[in-house]
Amino acid sequence: MLLQLNNIFKWVQQGGQRIFLLKDVNLEVEEGEFISIMGPSGSGKSTLLNVIGMLDTFNEGEYEFLSESVHTLKEKYRSNLYKEYIGFVFQSYHLLDELTVEENLEMPLLYKKVKGSERKALVADMLDRFNIVGKKDLFPTQLSGGQQQLVGVARALIGKPKLILADEPTGNLNSQQSEEIMQLFQKLNKEDGVTIIQVTHSEKNAEYGSRIINLLDGRKI
Amino acid sequence: MFKNYIKIAWRSLKKQPFFTFLNTFGLAIGMAGALLIALYIYDEMSYDKMFADANSIHRIHADIKFGGDAREFAVTPAPMAEALKNDFSEIELVTRFRTRGSALVRKADDQANVKEEQTTFVDASFFEMFGLELLAGDVKTALKNPNTLVLTKTAAEKHFEIGNAVGQNLVLNNEETYTVVGVIDDFPQNSFLRDHSVFESMEGNGDAKEINWGSNNYQTFIKLIPTVNAADIQEQLRGFLGKYVIPGVQQYMPGITEEQLKKSGSYLVYSTMPLTDIHLKSHRVAEISANNDIQSIYILSFIAVFLIVLASVNFMNLSTAHSLKRAKEVGVRKTLGSNKIDLVRQFLVESGLISFLSLLLALIFAVIALPFFNTLANKDVSIPFTSPVFWVTLLGSVVILGLFSGSYPAFFMSRFMPIKVLKGGGGSSVGGGTIRNSLVVFQFAISVFLIVSTLVVYQQLKYIQGKDLGFSKDQVLIINDVYTAGDKVTSFKEQVKQLGFVKDATLSSFFPTPSSRSDSTFSPEEGGTDQENAVSMQTWAVDYDYVSTMDFELVAGRDFDKNFGNDSTTIIVNEAAVRIMKLSPKEAIGKRYTPGFDSNNPEYFTIIGVVKDFHIASLKEDIDAVSLHLGDRAYALAVKIQPGDFTNAIARIEGVWNTIVPGEPFDYYFMEDAFNNTYQSERRLGNIFIIFTVLSLLIACLGLFGLAAFNAEKRIKEIGVRKVLGASVSQISMRLTIDFLKLVGIAILISLPLGWYVMNKWLEDFTYRINIPWWVFLLAAFLAVLISVLTVSYQSIKAAIVNPVKSLRSE
Ligand SMILES: Nc1ncnc2c1ncn2[C@@H]1O[C@H](COP(=O)(O)OP(=O)(O)O)[C@@H](O)[C@H]1O
Numbered sequence A: 001m002l003l004q005l006n007n008i009f010k011w012v013q014q015g016g017q018r019i020f021l022l023k024d025v026n027l028e029v030e031e032g033e034f035i036s037i038m039g040p041s042g043s044g045k046s047t048l049l050n051v052i053g054m055l056d057t058f059n060e061g062e063y064e065f066l067s068e069s070v071h072t073l074k075e076k077y078r079s080n081l082y083k084e085y086i087g088f089v090f091q092s093y094h095l096l097d098e099l100t101v102e103e104n105l106e107m108p109l110l111y112k113k114v115k116g117s118e119r120k121a122l123v124a125d126m127l128d129r130f131n132i133v134g135k136k137d138l139f140p141t142q143l144s145g146g147q148q149q150l151v152g153v154a155r156a157l158i159g160k161p162k163l164i165l166a167d168e169p170t171g172n173l174n175s176q177q178s179e180e181i182m183q184l185f186q187k188l189n190k191e192d193g194v195t196i197i198q199v200t201h202s203e204k205n206a207e208y209g210s211r212i213i214n215l216l217d218g219r220k221i
Numbered sequence B: 001m002f003k004n005y006i007k008i009a010w011r012s013l014k015k016q017p018f019f020t021f022l023n024t025f026g027l028a029i030g031m032a033g034a035l036l037i038a039l040y041i042y043d044e045m046s047y048d049k050m051f052a053d054a055n056s057i058h059r060i061h062a063d064i065k066f067g068g069d070a071r072e073f074a075v076t077p078a079p080m081a082e083a084l085k086n087d088f089s090e091i092e093l094v095t096r097f098r099t100r101g102s103a104l105v106r107k108a109d110d111q112a113n114v115k116e117e118q119t120t121f122v123d124a125s126f127f128e129m130f131g132l133e134l135l136a137g138d139v140k141t142a143l144k145n146p147n148t149l150v151l152t153k154t155a156a157e158k159h160f161e162i163g164n165a166v167g168q169n170l171v172l173n174n175e176e177t178y179t180v181v182g183v184i185d186d187f188p189q190n191s192f193l194r195d196h197s198v199f200e201s202m203e204g205n206g207d208a209k210e211i212n213w214g215s216n217n218y219q220t221f222i223k224l225i226p227t228v229n230a231a232d233i234q235e236q237l238r239g240f241l242g243k244y245v246i247p248g249v250q251q252y253m254p255g256i257t258e259e260q261l262k263k264s265g266s267y268l269v270y271s272t273m274p275l276t277d278i279h280l281k282s283h284r285v286a287e288i289s290a291n292n293d294i295q296s297i298y299i300l301s302f303i304a305v306f307l308i309v310l311a312s313v314n315f316m317n318l319s320t321a322h323s324l325k326r327a328k329e330v331g332v333r334k335t336l337g338s339n340k341i342d343l344v345r346q347f348l349v350e351s352g353l354i355s356f357l358s359l360l361l362a363l364i365f366a367v368i369a370l371p372f373f374n375t376l377a378n379k380d381v382s383i384p385f386t387s388p389v390f391w392v393t394l395l396g397s398v399v400i401l402g403l404f405s406g407s408y409p410a411f412f413m414s415r416f417m418p419i420k421v422l423k424g425g426g427g428s429s430v431g432g433g434t435i436r437n438s439l440v441v442f443q444f445a446i447s448v449f450l451i452v453s454t455l456v457v458y459q460q461l462k463y464i465q466g467k468d469l470g471f472s473k474d475q476v477l478i479i480n481d482v483y484t485a486g487d488k489v490t491s492f493k494e495q496v497k498q499l500g501f502v503k504d505a506t507l508s509s510f511f512p513t514p515s516s517r518s519d520s521t522f523s524p525e526e527g528g529t530d531q532e533n534a535v536s537m538q539t540w541a542v543d544y545d546y547v548s549t550m551d552f553e554l555v556a557g558r559d560f561d562k563n564f565g566n567d568s569t570t571i572i573v574n575e576a577a578v579r580i581m582k583l584s585p586k587e588a589i590g591k592r593y594t595p596g597f598d599s600n601n602p603e604y605f606t607i608i609g610v611v612k613d614f615h616i617a618s619l620k621e622d623i624d625a626v627s628l629h630l631g632d633r634a635y636a637l638a639v640k641i642q643p644g645d646f647t648n649a650i651a652r653i654e655g656v657w658n659t660i661v662p663g664e665p666f667d668y669y670f671m672e673d674a675f676n677n678t679y680q681s682e683r684r685l686g687n688i689f690i691i692f693t694v695l696s697l698l699i700a701c702l703g704l705f706g707l708a709a710f711n712a713e714k715r716i717k718e719i720g721v722r723k724v725l726g727a728s729v730s731q732i733s734m735r736l737t738i739d740f741l742k743l744v745g746i747a748i749l750i751s752l753p754l755g756w757y758v759m760n761k762w763l764e765d766f767t768y769r770i771n772i773p774w775w776v777f778l779l780a781a782f783l784a785v786l787i788s789v790l791t792v793s794y795q796s797i798k799a800a801i802v803n804p805v806k807s808l809r810s811e
């Protein structure tokens, strides 16, 4: 078992009233799964993904990641989890603008304190695999959206995470670019056994996955 | 990783040239200002430390209150030296100076004189005391014989080569012949002997051997043996009063005891001061050279710290405002596995880089500003580029400054929660606004305070310059050293008076300038030598034209008059003297007073006139009591000239001088200049205030400008929406500007009372001072508001005129 959510509640207080963002969510994720979270806008998909990624907190319930209880984790330990196990892919890519493609890829390895020579090899590998060797010295703003998201995925992968969390990774891409990313996800999932949880609006994208979770008003249906 | 930090830091600075410029420029200004001040302070603190045993050398001081007025002397009696040598085993060496002022010097076979500004008699122990070596001559025998002297290199070279100086004869003031026995190096600018160039053997000064504890004329220095502290000898030194001084006084006042003296409120306390403290801490009568005030060092240190803090606050403010833009980066990095410490380190490297860039810029600023600063501070400091200590200190300070300024932004930014900043809201939710606002308030409070201070200093200076001083200080030319004309001096005076543009002229050695000092204590005919009635007055020898030339106003009695045959035993006093006598001016006329304590054979002077008070010293001091009597030995001629072509007037007078005594130097100054020099330190303070007020305002404005820019950017969407809803450009820019004006308003409320309090304290130093006018505060507030409106409105208007389509599309 990679992670397990039991009776998760999340709410915000508004005008003396509790507004629930997540209501009694239960979820078990095994290693090697490819899950798509779906639901209308405002249904709590991002919130759920952020809770899973430990970017956001919850108010009630239990969350275990690799059999460790998450809400007792210190920030420092959490950043270790990011380094070791989790890669994020964002809808708006969130590449570091002042770094080149190559340096963006190198960043997680620096935080993992991987040695120089090994770092170079891993980055070269990744550039090769994603067919972006020719772009390695360009800055993110010099790339198209699809290319940026390729770099984003490559960056999420370079630390060899067990889990990739992707919030509408193709939201800003055209259909051809979307397909490319989805095929990539599928390949990673099948060949490397990486667990993937993605948020998506598209039925077509969801079909790449092995399981679909539907949300409505913060509740799993 | 560190290399990576630097690389990223450099790129993000390059990416934000506007922000980097504001930050670097602000810090550089602060650093350059602080650097110059630090050099100045370093120089001021270095005074007299170059002498070999500087730390064990001390000067004997005397605090005396005797018959009315209290004075603190830098000089003590001639026999003090001998007594110290005899009574103290702790004292290794004693050296006395008996300063003589300027002297005219020529070679025995030459006609033309050269003027040396400062000469002094000195004991032969001089060389050992101060660890001096002779460039020529024998240090073992030098100055042991009367009528020998030692010259500094510069003074010697005016007459002969250093190599053949020893053995030559020099004539001083056209009357005394001396043999040169040695040449020493010039004294450095930061030594108390910097202006002294001629040192005559004390052996030739008869007065030095007389056992007279009644007059204080000798600067007396002691060197303590290494194991002794100055504190150890104070008590025994104070005992000198009973042991030596009282027995001396008893010759004139038989039976007087130390107790009686004390009971009448009089005292005499001897003490010592370390040589290295003199320059900044001693303000005594008869200093050997002009000293500075430790107060001004404190003020300057304060200003330096202010500047650095202001610049650093600026940095923090701009960086945290700027961090709104960096929030996304922080969030992303955290999801990539960066922890807080990594981020803090990265931001600190960035601020370190900025402070390093600022240092380079600051050095350029400092090099450019140095000549102006030197003029302003009346100094000759240079930037010690070749000194390793300087660089180590500088780089060390830069690292500390970088860490200090960077720490708040770094910790502030590293706290960002990725969820908040990645959600797309950007940095609007990151907070820190209260602290930023407080920092702006702090900066403006300091700036407004400095504006108030500057205005007050200038008002006070203006008041001093405009004040009726009781004499005419305009257009009075004083010609020095006229005694070189010998008997022909009166004919010089008469010929000058014949010149059409000359209104009047008078011969005297004393004028209403701070350097004119000659104290005597007078006792009245009625009341005898009882100390209660003693009056201490300046006694100035003048001639018949003195009162009219100086424009003194007679309030009672008459002026000296040739038609009264017996004016040689009359005096004219000022109102201050009459006040001490506890008489009205009218009552004072006809009263008789005698100088000195010789009650057996008193010589009485009759008061024939009382003149209105006039200032002879700085307006910081009370008006001195002065008495004028007729005398004929005069060093200078004061000439009152009609307004007009002064250059021509001076040339004509010099022409007369040259026909009477060809070849003698013609040396003159305007009395007004001598007066103004008294306020040099206040004027300097005023100038320094102005400059640093401008600098601090500049820094504060840079900060405000940057903040306004970021604020406008942050609210660009809001502005766009408002415009679409129909708000006008002026409404929007008003809105943005008023937010900042509120902060400036708070700053004003804090700083005005502070300025009022501090500047009143400063004014308390002056006996004659202004009341701070209310408009000073109004003007300071107005300036602050005006400057901030100008600074902010540029950004506000710029933001307000942006086409809303543009700003709403972004994101
Ligand atoms: N911090 C918050 N405070 C108040 N409401 C929030 C907050 N975060 C999210 N929401 C609300 O919760 C709901 C779910 O948001 P989100 O998870 O982003 O939806 P989705 O990603 O499914 O579109 C939305 O209605 C959103 O407005």
Ligand SMILES: [Mg+2]
Pocket (backbone or CB within 6 Å): A045, A046, A047
């Ligand atoms: Mg969403």
